[in-house]
Amino acid sequence: MKQQQTPTSEARAAGLTLRGIVKHFGPTRVLDGVDLDIRPGEFLTLVGPSGCGKSTLLRIIAGLEAQSAGSVTIGGRSVDALPPSERDVAMVFQSYALYPHMSVAANIASPLELRRLSLFERLPLLRWLSPRRPRVMREIMTEVRAMAGQLQLEGLLDRRPAQLSGGQRQRVALGRAMVRRPAAFLMDEPLSNLDAKLRVHMRTELAELHARLGATFVYVTHDQIEAMTMSDRVALMDKGRILQLGTPSELYDTPADVTVARFIGSPPINLLEVEASAGGVIRMAGLALRAPGPGRYTIGIRPEALHLGRAAPGLLAARLRRAENLGAEWLLHAETEEGAPLAIRMTAAEHAAADALIGQVLHLSASRAGVHLFGPDGRRVAVEAAVEAPA
Amino acid sequence: MRRGLVPRLLAHAVLLLGAVVMLAPFVWMLLTSIRPAEEVFGAVFNPIPGRFAAPENYARAWNEGNLPRAMLNGAIVCLGILAVQLLAAIPASFALAKLRFRGRGMLFGLVLFGLCVPIQVPALPLYLGLAHAGLLDTYFALMAPFFLTVFGMFLFRQFFRAYPDEVLDAARLDGMGEFEIVWRLATPAALPAIAAFSVFSVVAHWNDLYWPLIVVTSSELATPPLGILAFRDTESGGNYGALMAGAALVTAPLVLAFLVARRAFLRGITMTGLR
Ligand SMILES: Nc1ncnc2c1ncn2[C@@H]1O[C@H](COP(=O)(O)OP(=O)(O)O)[C@@H](O)[C@H]1O
Numbered sequence: 274m275k276q277q278q279t280p281t282s283e284a285r286a287a288g289l290t291l292r293g294i295v296k297h298f299g300p301t302r303v304l305d306g307v308d309l310d311i312r313p314g315e316f317l318t319l320v321g322p323s324g325c326g327k328s329t330l331l332r333i334i335a336g337l338e339a340q341s342a343g344s345v346t347i348g349g350r351s352v353d354a355l356p357p358s359e360r361d362v363a364m365v366f367q368s369y370a371l372y373p374h375m376s377v378a379a380n381i382a383s384p385l386e387l388r389r390l391s392l393f394e395r396l397p398l399l400r401w402l403s404p405r406r407p408r409v410m411r412e413i414m415t416e417v418r419a420m421a422g423q424l425q426l427e428g429l430l431d432r433r434p435a436q437l438s439g440g441q442r443q444r445v446a447l448g449r450a451m452v453r454r455p456a457a458f459l460m461d462e463p464l465s466n467l468d469a470k471l472r473v474h475m476r477t478e479l480a481e482l483h484a485r486l487g488a489t490f491v492y493v494t495h496d497q498i499e500a501m502t503m504s505d506r507v508a509l510m511d512k513g514r515i516l517q518l519g520t521p522s523e524l525y526d527t528p529a530d531v532t533v534a535r536f537i538g539s540p541p542i543n544l545l546e547v548e549a550s551a552g553g554v555i556r557m558a559g560l561a562l563r564a565p566g567p568g569r570y571t572i573g574i575r576p577e578a579l580h581l582g583r584a585a586p587g588l589l590a591a592r593l594r595r596a597e598n599l600g601a602e603w604l605l606h607a608e609t610e611e612g613a614p615l616a617i618r619m620t621a622a623e624h625a626a627a628d629a630l631i632g633q634v635l636h637l638s639a640s641r642a643g644v645h646l647f648g649p650d651g652r653r654v655a656v657e658a659a660v661e662a663p664a
Numbered sequence: 665m666r667r668g669l670v671p672r673l674l675a676h677a678v679l680l681l682g683a684v685v686m687l688a689p690f691v692w693m694l695l696t697s698i699r700p701a702e703e704v705f706g707a708v709f710n711p712i713p714g715r716f717a718a719p720e721n722y723a724r725a726w727n728e729g730n731l732p733r734a735m736l737n738g739a740i741v742c743l744g745i746l747a748v749q750l751l752a753a754i755p756a757s758f759a760l761a762k763l764r765f766r767g768r769g770m771l772f773g774l775v776l777f778g779l780c781v782p783i784q785v786p787a788l789p790l791y792l793g794l795a796h797a798g799l800l801d802t803y804f805a806l807m808a809p810f811f812l813t814v815f816g817m818f819l820f821r822q823f824f825r826a827y828p829d830e831v832l833d834a835a836r837l838d839g840m841g842e843f844e845i846v847w848r849l850a851t852p853a854a855l856p857a858i859a860a861f862s863v864f865s866v867v868a869h870w871n872d873l874y875w876p877l878i879v880v881t882s883s884e885l886a887t888p889p890l891g892i893l894a895f896r897d898t899e900s901g902g903n904y905g906a907l908m909a910g911a912a913l914v915t916a917p918l919v920l921a922f923l924v925a926r927r928a929f930l931r932g933i934t935m936t937g938l939r
């Protein structure tokens with residue numbers, strides 16, 4: 274996961290505070306009381322399934338959408354009454370949203386022109402009457418060229434967006450956002466229109482850019498890998514609420530909710546229905562766990578926490594259906610006696626040692642760290658120190 | 665789409681026939697305009713005139729009637745109408761297409777309703793209003809009823825709806841106001857639709873006889889059709905050669921304008937789904 278670097282340029286980073294954000298579209302409640310504190314200079318990712326309200330939340334922060342209730346503070350200043358342009362945030366959109374009939378240079382210059390020239394100085398014809406306009410425009414163009422240099426766009430300044438590749442458009446959109454030196458960047462799935470290879474490359478570039486600028490990044494994606502690889506912290510959203518906020522490791526290692534566990538991790542976590550005995554003891558895959566009480570629980574086992582063993586009582590038996598060779602590791606797909614699918618991940622060496630054949634019954638044990646227990650409401654259940662499993 | 669020779673020939677024949685039917689009056693007009701008066705109703709039909717009378721016909725049409733003045737008036741009226749139409753319809757249709765506000769659906773319903781109302785319906789109240797305001801027989805009276813164009817609003821709205829919302833949002837974050845968005849972002853994108861609409865508007869008002877006939881009495885304000893009408897009256901003998909020369913002169917600017925704007929016009933029609 275991502276390393277922390279010290280910002281090199283002078284940082285302009287604002288913290289963002291969301292309090293009780295609610296949004297209705299007609300009768301449908303899209304955001305259901307979102308509270309979030311984003312630290313200055315942090316790379317925070319909002320991740321969640323499509324339609325869970327990520328874009329709406331981002332648009333409320335930007336001021337493009339008015340919240341039905343709640344308040345937004347940027348850099349300690351309440352922005353609820355401010356228009357988007359005065360909130361000191363820049364946004365990068367999924368479609369890049371470049372001005373189609375303007376050159377790359379004009380696109381990047383546009384936020385500066387709009388800030389430094391009066392309406393009068395932007396009007397056709399009349400603008401030539403302004404004595405200071407030529408000087409201001411020269412300054413702006415110097416900054417635009419510097420920005421283009423940073424983003425490897427030098428030769429393209431006279432092109433129209435339609436004449437650029439997807440990656441180039443992406444960089445122009447970044448340039449238009451960066452040239453203003455905003456205190457926070459809002460990005461709504463900026464990589465999802467790129468092909469897979471470029472997407473992986475841009476992940477690194479964005480993380481480096483964040484480190485270099487030192488600004489606050491609020492990044493929206495439905496791709497958990499993007500969230501895990503780039504972020505300082507991740508807020509996982511579902512149905513208009515934040516289910517868990519934490520570092521990528523916290524989300525992976527201690528999911529607060531079964532939805533979080535299901536969403537984070539690839540291949541996804543294995544989920545099995547289990548019954549706790551009267552004493553609250555759950556026996557599963559060689560482990561004995563003590564739950565708070567009897568009843569039905571969902572147990573989640575990460576694919577890498579399952580290990581092949583010899584037939585022994587208490588182990589989880591599953592029939593091997595398919596094996597995928599991923600090079601350095603193998604992914605086995607098996608099925609329990611109850612018909613639940615199981616994914617098992619192991620190194621190539623482990624796989625070679627085990628010689629698992631398709632159709633054979635595997636006996637699986639689980640390591641404690643990769644096992645999570647969830648109650649009937651889906652929330653994580655604290656598991657007390659495991660009792661010794663009888664042999 | 666390869667089809668057999670016979671069906672294609674047939675299709676072309678039908679199209680050709682349509683073209684001939686549409687073009688015949690114009691050809692007839694041009695042929696008559698270069699014919700001396702005595703040949704117009706000659707006993708034998710001869711497409712090529714015996715005596716080439718174009719110079720005298722066109723000179724009479726230009727000099728004796730009020731045509732130059734009428735065409736100048738036509739230009740003033742058409743451009744005046746078009747300018748106000750665009751200034752009003754572009755922001756209005758942008759609001760209908762892209763802004764969310766209470767009553768938007770109803771307002772757009774009114775626009776659609778307005779499309780169904782011909783000018784003859786409000787003609788009388790408009791006339792009375794202008795009469796009471798003492799504005800009859802002015803340029804304003806010629807132009808005012810057409811300043812607000814529901815057709816233009818409908819056309820531009822369809823066009824603006826296809827404009828990407830994210831670009832508008834980006835502009836709002838950059839600091840553009842809504843009017844600046846309309847004129848600097850939406851309008852350049854809508855140029856084909858604007859060109860198409862301009863052709864419709866100019867043709868309609870250049871050729872309009874009904875409304876100028878109602879509100880204008882003085883010959884200084886005559887529009888091109890009124891000019892032709894007046895020319896026919898003064899020429900009561902019925903010099904059809906000169907009359908057709910006048911008609912050809914009046915039609916010429918439109919044909920030229922269409923040829924210049926044809927590309928944009930066709931693109932506008934196809935892109936707004938008006939086909
Ligand atoms: N302008 C709108 N009008 C009505 N419903 C909307 C509007 N914008 C978004 N929604 C609805 O709000 C929900 C959340 O949308 P969105 O924030 O775009 O989700 P996400 O970005 O997480 O995919 C969706 O169900 C969507 O249909």
Ligand SMILES: [Mg+2]
Pocket residue numbers: 327328329461
């Ligand atoms: Mg979205």
